[in-house]
Amino acid sequence: MYLFERNPTTTVWEQTDKLTASDGVAGDGFGVTVALDGDTLLVGQIGPARPGAVYVFDRNPITGVWSETDKLTASDGAPGMAFGEHIGLSGDLAVISMRDDDFGTDAGAVYVFRREFGVGWIQADKLHPTDAHANHGFGVAVAIDGTRIVVGAANDTDCGMYCGALYVFERRGGPWEWVQTQKIRGLDIVEGSAFGRAIGLAGDVIVTGATGISIGTNPSAGAGYVFELVP
Numbered sequence: 001m002y003l004f005e006r007n008p009t010t011t012v013w014e015q016t017d018k019l020t021a022s023d024g025v026a027g028d029g030f031g032v033t034v035a036l037d038g039d040t041l042l043v044g045q046i047g048p049a050r051p052g053a054v055y056v057f058d059r060n061p062i063t064g065v066w067s068e069t070d071k072l073t074a075s076d077g078a079p080g081m082a083f084g085e086h087i088g089l090s091g092d093l094a095v096i097s098m099r100d101d102d103f104g105t106d107a108g109a110v111y112v113f114r115r116e117f118g119v120g121w122i123q124a125d126k127l128h129p130t131d132a133h134a135n136h137g138f139g140v141a142v143a144i145d146g147t148r149i150v151v152g153a154a155n156d157t158d159c160g161m162y163c164g165a166l167y168v169f170e171r172r173g174g175p176w177e178w179v180q181t182q183k184i185r186g187l188d189i190v191e192g193s194a195f196g197r198a199i200g201l202a203g204d205v206i207v208t209g210a211t212g213i214s215i216g217t218n219p220s221a222g223a224g225y226v227f228e229l230v231p
Contacts, residue, residue: 001018001019001020001030001031001034001041001043002015002017002018002019003015003016003017003018003019003041003066004016016064017065017066019041019043019057019066019068021043021045021055021068022055022068022071023071024045025047025049027047027048027049028045028047028050029045029046029047030043030044030045030047030055031043031044031045032044032045032046032084032085033084033085033086033087034087035087035088035089035094036089037089037090037091038091039058039059039061040056040057040058040059040089041056041057041058041059041066042054042055042056042057042072042087042089042094043055043057044084044085044086044087044096045084046082046083046084046085048079048080049079050079051073051074051077051078051079051080051081051083052073052074052077052081052082052083052084052085052098053071053072053073053083053084054071054072054073054083054084054087054094054096055068055070055071055072056068056069056070056071056072056121057069069120070120070121072084072094072096072113072121072123074096074098074111074123075123075126076100077098080099081098081099081100081101082097082098082099083096083097083098083111084096084097084098085097085098085099085139086139086140086141086142087142088142088143088144088149089144090144090145090146091146092114092115092116093112093113093114093115093144094112094113094114094115094121094144095110095111095112095113095142095143095144095149095151096110096111096113096142097109097110097111097138097139097140097142097151098110098111098139099139100128100139101134102128102132103128103132103133103134103136104133104134104135104136105134105135106134106135106136106137106155107128107132107133107134107135107136107138108128108132108136108137108138108139108140108153109126109127109128109138109139110126110127110138110139110142110149110151111123111125111126111127112124112125112126112127112149112176112178114176124176125176125177125178127149127151127169127178127180129151129153129167129180129183130180130183131183133157135155136153136155136156137152137153137154137155137156138151138152138153138167139151139152139153140152140153140154140155140196140197141154141196141197141198141199141208142199143199143200143201143206144201145201145202145203146203147170147171148168148169148170148171148201149168149169149170149178150166150167150168150169150199150201150206150208151166151167151169151199152164152165152166152167152195152196152197152198152199152208153165153166153167153196154194154195154196154197155194156185156195156196158185159185159189159190159191159193160190160191160192161191161192162191162192162193162194162212163185163189163190163191163192163193163195164185164189164193164194164195164196164197164210164212165183165184165185165195165196166183166184166185166195166196166199166206166208166227167180167182167183167184168180168181168182168183168184168206169181184206184227186210186213186225188213189210189213190213192212192220193210193212193213194210194211194212194213195208195209195210195213195225196208196209196210197209197210197211198211204228204229205226205227205228205229206226206227206228207224207225207226207227208224208225208227209222209223209224209225210222210223210224210225
């Protein structure tokens, strides 16, 4: 994992560090996905021989040095489940996907971790959609901002195979209880659209990609969709 910072004098981006996992082995795939918020960095590792993990690095505010401070794993992980394939970070909350099979092969799940002072990161919840099914691909993309989580399921079948959908979760009913509040799909989504393949979230605005959507006579040209929360 390479880190770059912009020199305030020259405005040039310069490499400042190179990070590796403390227990890395051949084929681990460390760095398959990353998330950064302030002085905290998450790095995913999904090597096929292990269940997958997310490494936490924190930057010392005085020295500027990055150090590995934690390693996150799923409470029910297993080899090949690819825990850490997609991750999101917002303050003291992290969301991490895994190819979970609670509802069938590759149904998918998203784990919520929170950071507690003096304790570190702990698993707080495990999210599934209300209509989970095998090969759903839930967790193919994730995003978190504050008390809202958005999860993509590019294999959702509401309008045919690989139609795709987004699921919105809000923190409700308790300090760490997450509830599905909406399922979103683009108005022109059809079979094969793969809607929800990538996600961005900022406050009340969601952006997502549909890599399989056709534009005019161009098959699988892809498109981006923007959604806003209506008060």
